[in-house]
Amino acid sequence: MVLNPVISKLSGKLVVLASASPRRLEILTNVGLRFEVVPSWFKETLDKSLFKAPHEYAVETARQKALEVARRMPFKHLKTPDIVIGADTIVTVDGLILEKPVDKADAYRMLSRLSGKEHSVCTAVAIVLCHQQENEEIDYQMTDFYEETKVKFADLSETMLWEYIDSGEPMDKAGGYGIQALGGMLVEYIQGDFLNVVGFPLNRFCKQLDLIYNHDPVSNDVEHSVISSNGSLTNSIANPSSNSSLSSPTTSNPHTDSPIQNGPSASPASKVKRKDGQSALDDSSWALVNSLSKCSEGQENVSAVGSPVPPVTSRRPMNLPYVVDNVHTDDLKRVMELMDGFKASKVLFTASKLRVFDLLETRPGLVGAEVAQALEASLKGTECLLEACVSLGLLERKQGGSSLLSISHQEVVYENSRLAQRFLQSDSPSSLLGYMEHCDELVWPLFSHLESAVREGTNQHAKVSGKTITTNNLFQDLYYFRDAQKLQFMRAMHSIAGVAGPAVATAFDLSRFKTACDLGGCTGSMAHELAKAYPGLSVTVFDLPSVVEMSGDLFKDKLPKADLYILARVLHDWTDEKVHALLSKVSDACTPGSAVLVVETLLDGTRSYPALQSLSMLMQTMGKERTGSQYTQLLRQHGFGDVRIAHTWNFVDVVLAIKN
Numbered sequence: 001m002v003l004n005p006v007i008s009k010l011s012g013k014l015v016v017l018a019s020a021s022p023r024r025l026e027i028l029t030n031v032g033l034r035f036e037v038v039p040s041w042f043k044e045t046l047d048k049s050l051f052k053a054p055h056e057y058a059v060e061t062a063r064q065k066a067l068e069v070a071r072r073m074p075f076k077h078l079k080t081p082d083i084v085i086g087a088d089t090i091v092t093v094d095g096l097i098l099e100k101p102v103d104k105a106d107a108y109r110m111l112s113r114l115s116g117k118e119h120s121v122c123t124a125v126a127i128v129l130c131h132q133q134e135n136e137e138i139d140y141q142m143t144d145f146y147e148e149t150k151v152k153f154a155d156l157s158e159t160m161l162w163e164y165i166d167s168g169e170p171m172d173k174a175g176g177y178g179i180q181a182l183g184g185m186l187v188e189y190i191q192g193d194f195l196n197v198v199g200f201p202l203n204r205f206c207k208q209l210d211l212i213y214n215h216d217p218v219s220n221d222v223e224h225s226v227i228s229s230n231g232s233l234t235n236s237i238a239n240p241s242s243n244s245s246l247s248s249p250t251t252s253n254p255h256t257d258s259p260i261q262n263g264p265s266a267s268p269a270s271k272v273k274r275k276d277g278q279s280a281l282d283d284s285s286w287a288l289v290n291s292l293s294k295c296s297e298g299q300e301n302v303s304a305v306g307s308p309v310p311p312v313t314s315r316r317p318m319n320l321p322y323v324v325d326n327v328h329t330d331d332l333k334r335v336m337e338l339m340d341g342f343k344a345s346k347v348l349f350t351a352s353k354l355r356v357f358d359l360l361e362t363r364p365g366l367v368g369a370e371v372a373q374a375l376e377a378s379l380k381g382t383e384c385l386l387e388a389c390v391s392l393g394l395l396e397r398k399q400g401g402s403s404l405l406s407i408s409h410q411e412v413v414y415e416n417s418r419l420a421q422r423f424l425q426s427d428s429p430s431s432l433l434g435y436m437e438h439c440d441e442l443v444w445p446l447f448s449h450l451e452s453a454v455r456e457g458t459n460q461h462a463k464v465s466g467k468t469i470t471t472n473n474l475f476q477d478l479y480y481f482r483d484a485q486k487l488q489f490m491r492a493m494h495s496i497a498g499v500a501g502p503a504v505a506t507a508f509d510l511s512r513f514k515t516a517c518d519l520g521g522c523t524g525s526m527a528h529e530l531a532k533a534y535p536g537l538s539v540t541v542f543d544l545p546s547v548v549e550m551s552g553d554l555f556k557d558k559l560p561k562a563d564l565y566i567l568a569r570v571l572h573d574w575t576d577e578k579v580h581a582l583l584s585k586v587s588d589a590c591t592p593g594s595a596v597l598v599v600e601t602l603l604d605g606t607r608s609y610p611a612l613q614s615l616s617m618l619m620q621t622m623g624k625e626r627t628g629s630q631y632t633q634l635l636r637q638h639g640f641g642d643v644r645i646a647h648t649w650n651f652v653d654v655v656l657a658i659k660n
């Protein structure tokens with residue numbers, strides 16, 4: 001299509017970009033567009049499974065972003081924009097939608113998925129035109145489109161991936177990369193609009209503005225749906241030859257003359273369809289999407305919270321304060337989740353202890369009564385527990401049991417979720433049941449004394465078991481004083497090492513070491529993982545006499561000879577003084593080029609797990625978790641000049657320190 005001048009058509013208009021993306025801002029500024037930035041409060045949480053194709057999800061998100069700002073501004077900013085632009089960029093690969101990574105581990109998952117493959121970048125843009133009418137009501141007209149660009153990544157090495165992730169660039173970008181900066185290094189070729197990959201398809205946007213401002217939509221016979229503030233469809237004209245699109249976010253079928261229901265139109269599938277039945281995305285027809293009076297402030301907020309499609313319902317009087325908005329709702333949700341965190345943990349521990357997951361592994365598809373019978377528990381309590389497990393993603397609820405006790409085939413039956421199959425069944429290789437039992441029996445009672453621990457700065461065993469624990473008797477008197485306790489502790493250590501072991505073993509290339517000694521190696525689970533990863537490595541486990549045959553006291557006895565010493569979750573048990581004593585001893589046992597592998601949860605980044613784990617150490621031991629740089633400093637003080645850190649984002653991270 002011939003492109004006419006469009007940007008000048010917007011001069012004198014209040015143009016608003018409903019996006020905080022600096023890249024979109026730059027693209028639009030560069031072409032001389034004058035606009036305000038009002039980031040949308042619409043949360044990108046639409047249920048992706050409701051959309052037939054990924055681009056439909058992006059379009060709907062762009063629409064909701066733009067509409068939220070268009071509806072908020074007259075009330076919150078006390079001015080009505082002329083035009084609001086919303087955009088959403090998604091990356092799709094193997095049918096999967098990738099948005100912005102939530103953390104480094106997520107960025108790693110995304111980028112390794114993109115490595116060596118072609119993927120698609122889709123930016124959807126929604127343009128809302130706001131017309132203030134004489135009666136103070138505002139009409140909203142919306143048009144939207146999307147642009148797709150194919151991008152091919154080179155094969156990326158692990159080092160390249162991590163170097164890029166550690167640059168911090170992936171974090172605020174769809175798909176975890178930015179083509180305009182460092183991420184450009186990853187790209188072999190692109191097919192399509194480069195700026196679309198950056199975040200805004202400028203050319204297509206200008207074509208769309210051309211359609212809007214250089215052609216009169218009504219005289220062009222384009223599709224034109226009007227929804228009045230009482231929610232009824234008042235007009236509908238169609239032009240089947242039209243090739244651009246506009247849709248009404250509030251109508252389930254704007255092509256009918258029937259009245260449209262008030263209230264939330266829940267499904268994104270309610271988007272306008274073209275006359276020919278195609279998705280509206282390639283159309284450029286018009287729809288007057290909404291008409292709201294200025295006094296419907298509360299409604300604006302309700303819609304943004306509850307539904308992808310803003311409802312048009314009865315008006316609220318201006319003087320009735322309406323206090324819920326997206327931001328508040330998200331904060332409230334977070335606080336509620338945190339307040340309920342202890343209940344969720346206890347549900348997990350109890351269901352594990354009652355062996356619900358083992359039962360449903362051997363007998364999947366049981367109804368509540370059958371589970372209650374097998375557990376010898378009350379029906380009422382069992383049903384509550386099962387439903388709580390479903391809500392936490394531990395179990396799946398299905399319809400139609402075929403069991404003897406089921407009354408009808410429509411009865412609810414339960415099965416283990418994938419998460420439960422992997423981590424909660426006792427026979428799974430990555431079962432965490434041992435650790436769960438430890439958390440429930442030992443850590444849980446300690447945490448009820450968190451306030452005392454914070455005030456006193458010490459462990460709380462005296463309050464729970466009446467035992468005063470010091471650096472000299474931590475293991476012997478606490479964990480190993482009875483066989484049952486010892487085995488429980490060892491099971492806990494074993495299960496974590498089993499899950500984290502493969503990531504620890506491969507965090508660095510350790511193939512040059514021939515002998516390793518796992519100091520405080522407990523059941524040998526970590527040693528086993530190392531030996532598996534490096535068939536040429538002979539690993540010895542050294543622990544207290546009550547734990548292993550190759551025994552001794554780390555602090556008193558001579559250490560076995562090795563060229564790699566492993567200290568996995570040992571240093572975090574001890575005071576700085578003891579840590580210095582131990583590292584000095586390990587350093588003495590090392591020759592130049594030998595190394596120590598410190599495996600600990602590093603207090604780096606913003607994940608909650610390490611911080612909570614550090615509190616757990618405070619409650620249980622003499623020690624604490626430390627940051628990567630604290631370990632680096634400690635190790636350097638003991639003659640390990642070359643210190644490298646690998647964050648595995650598993651239970652533990654890894655520090656490799658090589659002796660000078």
Ligand SMILES: C[S@@+](CC[C@H](N)C(=O)[O-])C[C@H]1O[C@@H](n2cnc3c(N)ncnc32)[C@H](O)[C@@H]1O
Pocket residue numbers: 475493494496497519520521522523526542543544547552553554555567568569570573
């Ligand atoms: C927290 S556990 C870690 C176990 C194992 N490294 C892992 O990551 O699964 C600490 C280990 O240090 C051992 N340990 C504690 N004090 C010790 C000492 N004085 N000498 C030798 N081993 C000790 C304990 O028996 C226990 O196995």
